[in-house]
Amino acid sequence: MSTPADADRMLTALVRLRGALQTAELPLDLADAAEHRVARQEMVDQLEDYIIPRLMTMEAPLLTVVGGSTGAGKSTLVNSLVGSRVTTPGVLRPTTRSPVLVHHPDDATWFGQDRLLPDLERVHPHTDDPDALQLVPSDSLPPGLAILDAPDVDSVEERNRLLAAQLLAAADLWLFVTSAARYADQVPWGFLKQAAERSTSVAIVLDRTPEEATQTVATHLARMLASRGLKDSPLFVVTEGKVDDEGLLPADHVAEIRAWLASLAADAEARGSVVKQTLEGAIRTVGRRAYVVADAAAEQVRTAEQLRADADAAYDRAVAAVSEASADGTLLRGEVLARWQEFVGTGELLRSLEARVGWIRDRVVNAVKGKPQQAERVTVAVESGLETLILEHAEAAAERAAAAWQQTDAGRSLLQASGDDLGRASRDLRHRAETAVRDWQNDILEMVRHEGADKRSTARFLAFGVNGLSVALMIVVFAHTAGVTGAEAGIAGGSAVVGQKLLEAVFGDQAVRSMAERARRSLEQRVGALLDEDRARYGAMIDGLQVQPQAADRVREAARRIDDLRFAASRLGMGQEGTEGTL
Ligand SMILES: Nc1nc2c(ncn2[C@@H]2O[C@H](COP(=O)(O)OP(=O)(O)OP(=O)(O)O)[C@@H](O)[C@H]2O)c(=O)[nH]1
Numbered sequence: 265m266s267t268p269a270d271a272d273r274m275l276t277a278l279v280r281l282r283g284a285l286q287t288a289e290l291p292l293d294l295a296d297a298a299e300h301r302v303a304r305q306e307m308v309d310q311l312e313d314y315i316i317p318r319l320m321t322m323e324a325p326l327l328t329v330v331g332g333s334t335g336a337g338k339s340t341l342v343n344s345l346v347g348s349r350v351t352t353p354g355v356l357r358p359t360t361r362s363p364v365l366v367h368h369p370d371d372a373t374w375f376g377q378d379r380l381l382p383d384l385e386r387v388h389p390h391t392d393d394p395d396a397l398q399l400v401p402s403d404s405l406p407p408g409l410a411i412l413d414a415p416d417v418d419s420v421e422e423r424n425r426l427l428a429a430q431l432l433a434a435a436d437l438w439l440f441v442t443s444a445a446r447y448a449d450q451v452p453w454g455f456l457k458q459a460a461e462r463s464t465s466v467a468i469v470l471d472r473t474p475e476e477a478t479q480t481v482a483t484h485l486a487r488m489l490a491s492r493g494l495k496d497s498p499l500f501v502v503t504e505g506k507v508d509d510e511g512l513l514p515a516d517h518v519a520e521i522r523a524w525l526a527s528l529a530a531d532a533e534a535r536g537s538v539v540k541q542t543l544e545g546a547i548r549t550v551g552r553r554a555y556v557v558a559d560a561a562a563e564q565v566r567t568a569e570q571l572r573a574d575a576d577a578a579y580d581r582a583v584a585a586v587s588e589a590s591a592d593g594t595l596l597r598g599e600v601l602a603r604w605q606e607f608v609g610t611g612e613l614l615r616s617l618e619a620r621v622g623w624i625r626d627r628v629v630n631a632v633k634g635k636p637q638q639a640e641r642v643t644v645a646v647e648s649g650l651e652t653l654i655l656e657h658a659e660a661a662a663e664r665a666a667a668a669w670q671q672t673d674a675g676r677s678l679l680q681a682s683g684d685d686l687g688r689a690s691r692d693l694r695h696r697a698e699t700a701v702r703d704w705q706n707d708i709l710e711m712v713r714h715e716g717a718d719k720r721s722t723a724r725f726l727a728f729g730v731n732g733l734s735v736a737l738m739i740v741v742f743a744h745t746a747g748v749t750g751a752e753a754g755i756a757g758g759s760a761v762v763g764q765k766l767l768e769a770v771f772g773d774q775a776v777r778s779m780a781e782r783a784r785r786s787l788e789q790r791v792g793a794l795l796d797e798d799r800a801r802y803g804a805m806i807d808g809l810q811v812q813p814q815a816a817d818r819v820r821e822a823a824r825r826i827d828d829l830r831f832a833a834s835r836l837g838m839g840q841e842g843t844e845g846t847l
């Protein structure tokens with residue numbers, strides 16, 4: 265960030281990264297998703313709470329966040345540093361739930377809602393509200409320095425722990441407080457490790473140390489700090505002292521820390537380098553972690569597509585199966601066949617099929633004359649046969665799709681979240697199937713009526729009737745791929761041949777072929793649409809996730825841009841100053 269223009273470019277890249285991260289939601293329960301979600305939220309928070317506002321106002325006061333172990337004496341330390349009771353210490357753990365920010369009265373403008381930690385509402389009187397930030401102006405702090413008392417990082421209350429982490433992520437400088445009794449605890453060290461990795465500026469306060477233990481404990485702690493990459497962090501030891509009625513420690517106990525902070529406040533350059541170290545470390549870390557989130561987001565998109573494809577495959581198969589079974593003679597059995605034979609007669613008809621076509625036609629005409637109820641019965645049988653076929657395959661599709669989803673964690677939790685029994689056909693499918701089949705039968709009636717418009721008065725047309733011809737057309741459709749050329753195709757095939765001949769006698773070969781083709785297409789469309797509605801239940805679950813296919817690339821692009829700007833800045837820095845450079 266050598267020039268204001270460089271800083272602007274970096275700011276743009278960071279704002280873009282924040283936007284990209286916000287769209288990179290990770291709704292599917294993939295392995296590690298929980299971890300990535302936390303990381304993503306932490307990054308968005310830190311960009312909003314600290315990095316972006318800080319970069320926009322580099323001249324803002326140094327924000328020192330006092331964080332650390334529960335009951336280590338953080339609030340007492342803040343009060344003692346300020347010299348009056350600005351935040352409430354307490355015997356009951358945890359005491360501090362709502363952060364308190366103390367600043368010089370002249371610096372008030374820097375800590376408005378529009379700057380750092382924008383989601384914490386600014387309040388002036390004391391509060392326990394964890395969503396509020398209590399602002400306390402105090403003359404006893406020098407301008408350019410603000411101190412924030414945070415909740416305990418290892419709190420028994422999760423809300424406290426999260427808030428403490430968020431506040432530390434918004435700090436220019438950590439004043440990390442631990443006590444002689446607690447300095448070896450694990451949680452605080454987790455935070456310190458993070459600070460070391462991110463090059464956050466940290467000073468350690470070993471609080472409440474009994475006089476006689478000072479040497480041993482301080483030496484041990486210093487060694488621990490060095491081995492964890494924090495050897496350059498100042499270490500202050502505060503010996504255990506008596507607190508006064510106000511809960512303040514004697515001034516000399518905190519004099520050293522106070523002096524150090526005052527010297528930072530007074531020295532713009534020193535202050536600037538503390539801020540720069542933390543800010544640059546935060547930008548570097550966010551940039552690096554962004555790639556991990558981008559990978560996770562890409563994995564979400566892949567998984568969502570796979571789940572969708574699994575459901576689609578299950579339903580495609582059902583559509584194909586219904587289409588096949590409604591054309592290969594499968595339906596020309598049982599009830600449909602029996603009713604059809606009742607309508608056109610059998611035996612004799614079929615036996616002499618090859619020989620005397622003309623004769624058959626006449627026989628059929630005679631056979632069906634005046635039997636409209638029989639045609640109606642065929643229609644009813646077709647209806648129920650088709651419905652059963654569709655329902656069977658819809659059930660099978662739902663089972664297959666659910667079974668495929670059951671195989672992954674992500675799919676399993678989607679099934680659970682659906683609240684609907686996705687493993688079964690939808691509840692209203694039977695009703696919708698009835699309607700669809702009836703609509704299809706109406707299509708056929710329409711077709712026959714239309715095709716027969718100029719033949720209405722012929723004897724044959726009259727003999728079969730629109731209904732009779734329509735059921736014949738259905739029968740022909742059902743035998744489409746079963747072969748309709750002769751009796752060798754079996755009874756079903758033979759029955760279809762009768763239907764075919766019958767239609768041909770009225771409409772002619774060409775017209776029958778085309779009608780059968782159209783009737784078949786219409787059936788496929790209706791069945792397809794019907795099953796699509798069931799399939800859509802799965803699609804809706806995926807759509808509801810709002811997984812953004814572009815998000816991963818956008819995150820990666822923004823992170824790369826940040827890398828480039830950091831690299832350019834460091835080269836510039838080396839060229840000009842012969843040092844390691846800036847960002
Ligand atoms: N005698 C003595 N008591 C102290 C000292 N520091 C803190 N205490 C007491 O220890 C208790 C906890 O101190 P706090 O300042 O509330 O500790 P904290 O770290 O802010 O606690 P949380 O906000 O709950 O995490 C209070 O009763 C303090 O009065 C100290 O140096 N000497």
Ligand SMILES: [Mg+2]
Pocket residue numbers: 338339340352353359360413414415
């Ligand atoms: Mg406290």
